[in-house]
Amino acid sequence: RRRYDAPVTQKKLAVIGGDGIGPEVVAEGLKVLEAVAGPDAFETTRYDLGAAHWQRTGEVLSDETMASLAAADVILLGAVGAAPGAKDVPSGLLERGLLLKLRFAFDHYVNLRPSKLYPGVETPLSEAVVGGRDVDFVVVREGTEGLYCGNGGTFRGGTPAEIGTEVSINTAYGVERVVRDAFERATRRRNKLTLVHKHNVLVYAGGLWRRIFESVAAEYPQVSTDYLHVDAATIFLATDPARFDVIVTDNLFGDIITDLAAAVTGGIGLAASGNINPSGAFPSMFEPVHGSAPDIAGQGVADPTATISSVALLLEHVGLLDEAARVEKAVLADIAARTPGTKRSTSEIGDAIAARVSA
Amino acid sequence: RRRYDAPVTQKKLAVIGGDGIGPEVVAEGLKVLEAVAGPDAFETTRYDLGAAHWQRTGEVLSDETMASLAAADVILLGAVGAAPGAKDVPSGLLERGLLLKLRFAFDHYVNLRPSKLYPGVETPLSEAVVGGRDVDFVVVREGTEGLYCGNGGTFRGGTPAEIGTEVSINTAYGVERVVRDAFERATRRRNKLTLVHKHNVLVYAGGLWRRIFESVAAEYPQVSTDYLHVDAATIFLATDPARFDVIVTDNLFGDIITDLAAAVTGGIGLAASGNINPSGAFPSMFEPVHGSAPDIAGQGVADPTATISSVALLLEHVGLLDEAARVEKAVLADIAARTPGTKRSTSEIGDAIAARVSA
Numbered sequence A, B: 001r002r003r004y005d006a007p008v009t010q011k012k013l014a015v016i017g018g019d020g021i022g023p024e025v026v027a028e029g030l031k032v033l034e035a036v037a038g039p040d041a042f043e044t045t046r047y048d049l050g051a052a053h054w055q056r057t058g059e060v061l062s063d064e065t066m067a068s069l070a071a072a073d074v075i076l077l078g079a080v081g082a083a084p085g086a087k088d089v090p091s092g093l094l095e096r097g098l099l100l101k102l103r104f105a106f107d108h109y110v111n112l113r114p115s116k117l118y119p120g121v122e123t124p125l126s127e128a129v130v131g132g133r134d135v136d137f138v139v140v141r142e143g144t145e146g147l148y149c150g151n152g153g154t155f156r157g158g159t160p161a162e163i164g165t166e167v168s169i170n171t172a173y174g175v176e177r178v179v180r181d182a183f184e185r186a187t188r189r190r191n192k193l194t195l196v197h198k199h200n201v202l203v204y205a206g207g208l209w210r211r212i213f214e215s216v217a218a219e220y221p222q223v224s225t226d227y228l229h230v231d232a233a234t235i236f237l238a239t240d241p242a243r244f245d246v247i248v249t250d251n252l253f254g255d256i257i258t259d260l261a262a263a264v265t266g267g268i269g270l271a272a273s274g275n276i277n278p279s280g281a282f283p284s285m286f287e288p289v290h291g292s293a294p295d296i297a298g299q300g301v302a303d304p305t306a307t308i309s310s311v312a313l314l315l316e317h318v319g320l321l322d323e324a325a326r327v328e329k330a331v332l333a334d335i336a337a338r339t340p341g342t343k344r345s346t347s348e349i350g351d352a353i354a355a356r357v358s359a
C-alpha cells in the first residue's frame, strides 16, 4: 500500500523470492535497497512463486498474477527452480513457465550481464592472464528469441524412434534492436563491441546477425567492432578476458558465455543481471545470474552480493543514478575488505553492505 | 599406389591438408606417422580441397572425390576455411560443404576430444585450481545431428522482416549410440560420466538426451554419472576441470566446451580430435581442433602438436596401439622439454617428435 505522504515518484516494486536461496538473497537485496533509497522510494509487493508454490497450488503463474506483475515498475527476482529430480517437478516447468515466461511476456530483449574483476576477488585465472589488467566488460544477451523461443516438439515420443526438435527463431526486428542497444552501450563505455555467434555453421541465424551487426556498425564509426565464433569466445574469456568491452550475442550463446564470464570474474555469487525492456512498456526484471542452489538453501550461507549488485542495476534503470553508484561502491568496498578463507553469513554480508550505503 | 611388397595390412590413408596452416601441420603429422609406423604401413593419397581449391575450381567437394575418400580406411585432415571475409568465399561454404559434409556423410557420430593437462604446459588457470591435480578428461561430442544438421532457412530474406531459423534435430537412434559409446569409454577410464545439456530450456531435445542417458546408465552400474547444464559446465571447466573423466554432449555444446577445454589444458595448439564411425562402415577422420589460422599461415610458426596427437588417435583407431602409445609418449616428452619463451618452428617440433618415436 502507498503511504499517504509517499512521494509521487514512488515506484512499484514486485519482489519474487522464488526457491532455494532465492528468498534469502532477495532479503539482503531489499535491505540494501531500503538503506540506500529510504523506506518510501519503492512500494513493495511480494509474490509467492516457484517450485514450492506450484507444489502447493498446482499453479506456476496465473493470468491474474501476470496482470498484477505487469502493473509494477520493476521486478526483483531471486531464483526459481526445484532441486534436481525433485518429486513431481518436471524439468523446465518453472524455467519455461515462470522465468522465461516473464522474460518473454515483458519483452526483456536486453539481458544485461556485467562482468568486472574487482580487486581482491579470487579468480580461477592465473596472474599471467589477469595480473595488472582491467577485466571489465558487459554482455548484452538477446532475451526474447533464438533457441529459447520454446518452439519444438517430440515426435514418436517414448519409442525407439523418438525425435526431439528445437527451433531457433531469429528475427531482423529482434536482432536489430538488441544490436542497437549494444552499440549505444559501447559508446558509453570504451567504444568496442564484439559480436559472438557461430555463423559458419548456423548460416541462416548467423547470417542475419552478421548482416544486421554490420549495417548498424556503419552508423557508429567511433565503435571498433570484431566478431568471434562462440567456441573461440570461450577461449578468449579464459585466456584474455581483458580484451572485451561490450559483447552482443544471442540468447543461448549469452547464457553460456555469461556463466563462464562470471566464473572468471569471481564466480556466480557475484554476477548480477538485468532483464530489460528499454521502452518501458513492461517492467524490467533484475536477478542474480545464479540459480536457486537447493543444496545450500536454508543455511544462511549463500552470497547475496549478486542480488545486491542486481539492485544497483535496478536503481540505475529507474533513474536513481546516485543510489546505484553508492550500492556499487559499497559492494566494491565490501569485496575489497573480504579476507580469503573467512566466511560470513548471507545476512552479515547484507548488513555490511547496507551499513556502507547508509554511512 | 600400393607397393608390390606391401604388407597385406597396409591401410589406405586419405590426407586433406586444407587451407592456411592445415598443410603445414599435416606435413609434420605424416612425418611422425612414417617415423613410428614405417613407410609402408599406410598408402597415402592426397586430396587438394579447401578454400584455394574452391576458388580455383568452383568445386567444394565433388561426388567423385567423395567416392574416392569413402574407399579410404582413415582420413587425416589439417584445417579448412578461408581468411575471414576472404573475397568470394561465403560464410559456411567450406564448413558446411566440406568439413561437416564429411562428418555427416561418413557418419562420424563419435567426435572424440581428449583434454589432458601435461606437465610443463602453460594453462590460463591458477595454481590454486590445477596445482597438483590430474586434469585428464575426454569429451564425446555427438557428431551427426543436433543444431548442426543444417536444417533451417531464411524467410523474407534481406527485408526488415527477415526471419532466420535453425532446427536442432535429435533422434533416439543418434543419441543412444553416442551415449553408449561414452559409457563404454568411461569403463575403460575412471568410470565417471557427465551428461552436459540444457534440458531445463531445451525440453524436447534435453528430455530425450536425459531419458536415454538414464536408461543406458542402468546397464552400467559401475559408472557413476552426473548431469550439468552447459552453462554450469563452463564454470566447472574453469574452476575445477579435474572433476571430469568422460563428458558426453550434443554437437553444439560439444563444439563450445571442447574449445574451452582445450584452452584450459594448454590451448588449441595441442588439442587433438577424432571423428569416428565406430562401425567401420565409413572411414574415420582425425584432425586438430584448431582452424586454418590464415593469419599465421605460411610462416612455419604453427604448432603441429595437435595434429601429431591426432595421428596418435588415428593409430589407435586402426589398431596400431603400440605405435599410438609411442607417439603419445613422444609428444609428452617433447612438451615436458619445452622451455617457456623459446619458439621452435613447425618443422622443428615435428622433427623433434619424429626423432623421439624412432629412438
Ligand SMILES: CC(C)[C@H](C(=O)O)[C@@H](O)C(=O)O
Residues within 6 Å of the ligand: A095, A096, A099, A100, A255, A289, A291, B200, B201, B231
Ligand atoms: C534458469 C535458466 C532458464 C536461465 C537461462 O538459461 O537463461 C539461467 O541459466 C540464466 O542464465 O538466467
Ligand SMILES: CC(C)[C@H](C(=O)O)[C@@H](O)C(=O)O
Residues within 6 Å of the ligand: A200, A201, A231, B095, B096, B099, B100, B255, B289, B291
Ligand atoms: C569449423 C567448424 C565447422 C567446426 C565445428 O563447429 O565443429 C570447428 O569449430 C570444430 O570444433 O571442429
